[in-house]
Every structure is written in C-alpha cells, then in structure tokens.
Amino acid sequence: MNFDDTPEEAAFRAEVRAWIDANAPRELEPELKRxxxxxxxxxxxxxxxxxxxxxxxxxxxxxxxxHWPKEYGGRGATPIQRVIWQQEEGPYGALGGVFIIGHGMCGPTVMAYASEEQKRRYLPPLAAGEEIWCQLFSEPAGGSDLAGLRTKAEKATDGSGDWIINGQKIWTSGAQYSDMAILITRTDPTVPKHKGLTMFFLSMKSPGIEIRPIKQANGQSGFNEVFFNDVRIPDAQRLGPVGGGWGVSLTTLMNERLSIGSGMSTGFPELFDLCCRLETPNGLAIDDRAVRSKLATWAIRTTGLKYNGFRSLSAISRGETPGPENSIGKLVAGATMQDIAAFALDLQAQMGIVNDPELSAANARFQAMLLRSPATRVEGGTDEILRNIIAERVLGLPADVRVDKDVPFNQIPTSGRQAAKS
Structure with a gap:
C-alpha cells in the first residue's frame, strides 16, 4: 500500500498548510507544545x-x-483530507479538545436522528464552536452497564406531550461549560432493560438541572455529576423512536470509541523525545538496549493504532456506521498511555514525581498523564466491556451468558433486593 500523497492530496495539503501559516495563533504555539x-x-x-x-x-x-456536509457547517471533505488537516494543524489541534464530544459523538447522533430543521439549527453552531455539547449517559448505579440506567423520562400529565426527567448522571465530561447535551433515559421499566430506553437532546440551561464538578486525582475537574429534578423536554427533541434509545446510543458509542481511540495521545512521541535527551547513570536513555526494546514495542503499537483509525475513516467514507473494530483502538490506546506514563516516571527516578512545568515540562506532562490515564480505560467503555465487544462482534466468539437479558428491568434484583416496581 502506498501512503504517499496523490497529486490531489498534495495540493490539498499545500492549501491547508498555507491557510494555517497565515491564520494560526502563533503566540500560543509554545504553550500548546508544552x-x-x-x-x-x-x-x-x-x-x-x-x-x-x-x-x-x-x-x-x-x-x-x-467531513460534515456543507449545509451542516462542514466542508464535505474526504476522510483522507480530514487526516491531512489533523496532521497539518499540529499543536493547534489541542485547542479543539473542548469540542471533541460534540463534534465526534453528539454531532453524528444528531445528524442521524434529528429532523432536517433541527440539524440546520444545531449542527452549524456546534461545528463553529459557538455551542458546546456533552453526552449524559453514565449513572452511579449502572457501572459499565449503560442499559442499567435509572434516569426516568415520563410523559407530562398536562397533555402537552412533553417529557419530565428525574434522575442522575455521573462522569459527564465538560458538563460545566456545555450549552447542549444528548441524554438517554428509561421510559419503560416493564420491558427488558435494552428495550425501554429513549434518547433526547436538551439545553444544559434547562430549569431543574444541577451540575456538580468532581475533583480528580490530577487536580482537574473535567468530570461532573448532573442531577435532573422535573426537567421538561419537548417531544420534538426526541432522537429516534420511544423505546429505541439503545439503537440510537450505539451510533454515539461507536463514534465515541472512534474519537477516543483515534484521537487519544499515547504519549509515545513525548517519551521518545525524553529518551533522546535524558541522561542516566549509564548515558543517554536511548542508548540503553532495554529502553530501545520498549520504544520499539510502543512504536509498532502506535503505528497500528494510526492505521486502524484510517480503516475506520475509510468505512465512514463509504457511508458506513463506525463498527465494533473501533473498540480495538480505544482498548489499545488506553493501556498504552498508562504503560508509557508509568515507564517515563520510572525512567526519571526521583525527578519523576515533579509536577511543576516551570521546573520541567516533560516531568509534569508524564505525571499528569499517569494520573489521568486510568480514566481513559473506563470512559467510553471499560477494558472488559471492549474485550467482550471485540470477542463477540469482531471475532465471532460465543456471547457471555446474560441472565437478565429477557427480564423486565423492574424485576432485576439490585443489591440483593428486588428492584422497585416503578
């Protein structure tokens, strides 16, 4: 396979490079690189x-x-053009981190299920960064079982057709600064858990929403608890059919794993740079045979992640929904990041604990990466869930036994007690 640019791709790359050179916020480049x-x-x-x-x-x-259609704020570009842009944007791409959930997860779901009027209203501001979106999925009692959610959506009794939402979500990234969100709820507890779910979108400024940031080990508060107290949502903001929320959520989840897996920094380039200039008692780290062996392993893994992402982008270019193979990228990237961060800290010995970018930007980066990396193996599906998906849907192995598969949700025991009937 030839990965060189075609003449058309080379021309596109030159156009991208010229525009970035003329418009990028150069004054922020040193900070972005650190x-x-x-x-x-x-x-x-x-x-x-x-x-x-x-x-x-x-x-x-x-x-x-x-890659979005022009009428929704995009360019109608090909997947390879999108890759070329990401390559050329370089450190300035870090400025787009707050938009990843909206662009990579919520946007594709809205594009697939919202009305044409809604798509033209919400997608262009989302693409332009004027409105930020989050996704309200995980719950305290659900763990890795998304279908075990308990946030209720019930029809209002006033005949308006609106839905009234009560419940709690947790680990919601970016909720504290988001304008809009997609929300999955339980609308029928009398059927098996996957069949009683319904998806909506709503304003995060809706009355009855309370957001509480969660303090993380790395000192940041990117995650949040979100509480719903009689929050009203018009039926027009329902995505997909009533009871069809699980099917809608799969669109979000597959795009989530594509966004996380293909866009996640494993830390390998930073580690390689560190090894090239870190002095150890036996000379430069890069000259150590054991270090080079580790680097070779991670170089191969990182390259595999890149081309697995290209495979998914090619599927999208054919009009296909991202598939379960995206779980491979997310699974491998999360574990690789954690391994690299731990190795980098060990390599630096006592200096590895320094978390002051004024003293050493590299040290601060790897410590922050190690403290954050466990979350990458939970968000978007735990390692165990992803392995099940790969085994069953990619390799075709027998499915795990699920004793609650056909049991109505309100009859599934919880904490040793029978669940409530409502």
Whole structure:
C-alpha cells in the first residue's frame, strides 16, 4: 500500500498548510507544545476563549468539521483530507479538545436522528464552536452497564406531550461549560432493560438541572455529576423512536470509541523525545538496549493504532456506521498511555514525581498523564466491556451468558433486593 500523497492530496495539503501559516495563533504555539494530557496548556489567556476563537476562524474559512456536509457547517471533505488537516494543524489541534464530544459523538447522533430543521439549527453552531455539547449517559448505579440506567423520562400529565426527567448522571465530561447535551433515559421499566430506553437532546440551561464538578486525582475537574429534578423536554427533541434509545446510543458509542481511540495521545512521541535527551547513570536513555526494546514495542503499537483509525475513516467514507473494530483502538490506546506514563516516571527516578512545568515540562506532562490515564480505560467503555465487544462482534466468539437479558428491568434484583416496581 502506498501512503504517499496523490497529486490531489498534495495540493490539498499545500492549501491547508498555507491557510494555517497565515491564520494560526502563533503566540500560543509554545504553550500548546508544552501541553500536558487533559488540557491545551494555555495560561496566558482564557483557554476557552482561545479555543472558541480558533474554532470560529476555522469555521468561517470552511475548515471546521471537514467531513460534515456543507449545509451542516462542514466542508464535505474526504476522510483522507480530514487526516491531512489533523496532521497539518499540529499543536493547534489541542485547542479543539473542548469540542471533541460534540463534534465526534453528539454531532453524528444528531445528524442521524434529528429532523432536517433541527440539524440546520444545531449542527452549524456546534461545528463553529459557538455551542458546546456533552453526552449524559453514565449513572452511579449502572457501572459499565449503560442499559442499567435509572434516569426516568415520563410523559407530562398536562397533555402537552412533553417529557419530565428525574434522575442522575455521573462522569459527564465538560458538563460545566456545555450549552447542549444528548441524554438517554428509561421510559419503560416493564420491558427488558435494552428495550425501554429513549434518547433526547436538551439545553444544559434547562430549569431543574444541577451540575456538580468532581475533583480528580490530577487536580482537574473535567468530570461532573448532573442531577435532573422535573426537567421538561419537548417531544420534538426526541432522537429516534420511544423505546429505541439503545439503537440510537450505539451510533454515539461507536463514534465515541472512534474519537477516543483515534484521537487519544499515547504519549509515545513525548517519551521518545525524553529518551533522546535524558541522561542516566549509564548515558543517554536511548542508548540503553532495554529502553530501545520498549520504544520499539510502543512504536509498532502506535503505528497500528494510526492505521486502524484510517480503516475506520475509510468505512465512514463509504457511508458506513463506525463498527465494533473501533473498540480495538480505544482498548489499545488506553493501556498504552498508562504503560508509557508509568515507564517515563520510572525512567526519571526521583525527578519523576515533579509536577511543576516551570521546573520541567516533560516531568509534569508524564505525571499528569499517569494520573489521568486510568480514566481513559473506563470512559467510553471499560477494558472488559471492549474485550467482550471485540470477542463477540469482531471475532465471532460465543456471547457471555446474560441472565437478565429477557427480564423486565423492574424485576432485576439490585443489591440483593428486588428492584422497585416503578
């Protein structure tokens, strides 16, 4: 297979490079290059303001959400053009971190299930960074079982056709600064758990929503608890049929694993750079045979992740929905990041515990990566869930025994007691 640019791709790359050279916020480049995992590293200005300004500039020139149709704020670009853009955007791509969930997960779901009027209303502002979206999926009692959710959506008794939402979500990334969200709820507890779900979208400014940030081990608060107290949603904001929410959520989940797996930084380039300049008692780290062996393993794995992502992009270009193979990328990337971060800290010995970018940007980056990396193996599906998906849907192995498969949700025992009937 030839991975060189075709003449058309080379021309597109030159166009991209010229536009970025003329428009990128060069004053932020040093900070962006020093960014640790979980943030864009910008401190000289408000990072949210900087992110929105760059996204808006891209949108005005037709470079936002390149693969989306033009009428929804995109460019109608091919998957390889999207890859070329990502390669050329370089460190400035870190400014788009706050938009990943909206662009990579919520947007495709809205595009697949919302009305044409809604798509034209919500997708262009989403692409331009004017509105930020989050996804309200995980719950405290559900663990890795998304279909075990308990947030209820019930029809209003006033005859309006609206839905009234009560319940709680947890681990919601970016809820504290999001404008809109997609929300999966339980609308029928009397049927098996996968069949009684319904998906909606709503404003995060809706009355009755309370957001509580969660303090993380790395000092950040990217995750949140979200509480719903009689939140009203019009039926027109339902995505898919009543009771069909599980099918809608699969669109989100497959795109989520594509976005996380293909866009997740494993830390390998940073580790390689560190090894090339880190002095050890026996010389440069890169000269150590054991270190080179580790680097070779991670280089192969990182390359495999890249081309697995290309395979998924090719499927999208054919009009196909991202499939279960995206679970491979997410599974491998999460474990690789954690291994690399731990190795980098061990390699630095006592200096590995330094978490001050003023003293050493590399040290701070790897410590932040290690503290954040366990979450990458939970969000978007735990390692165990992903292995089941790969085994059953990619390799065709027998499915796990699921004793609650055909049991009505309100009859599934919880914590040793029979679940409530309502």
């Amino acid at each position: 960014a640790g995992f979980g943030g864009n590293g910008v401190t000289s200005v408000d990072p949210m303001v900087a992110a929105k300004a760059w996204q808006k500039k891209k949108a005005e020139a037709g470079w936002a959400c390149l």
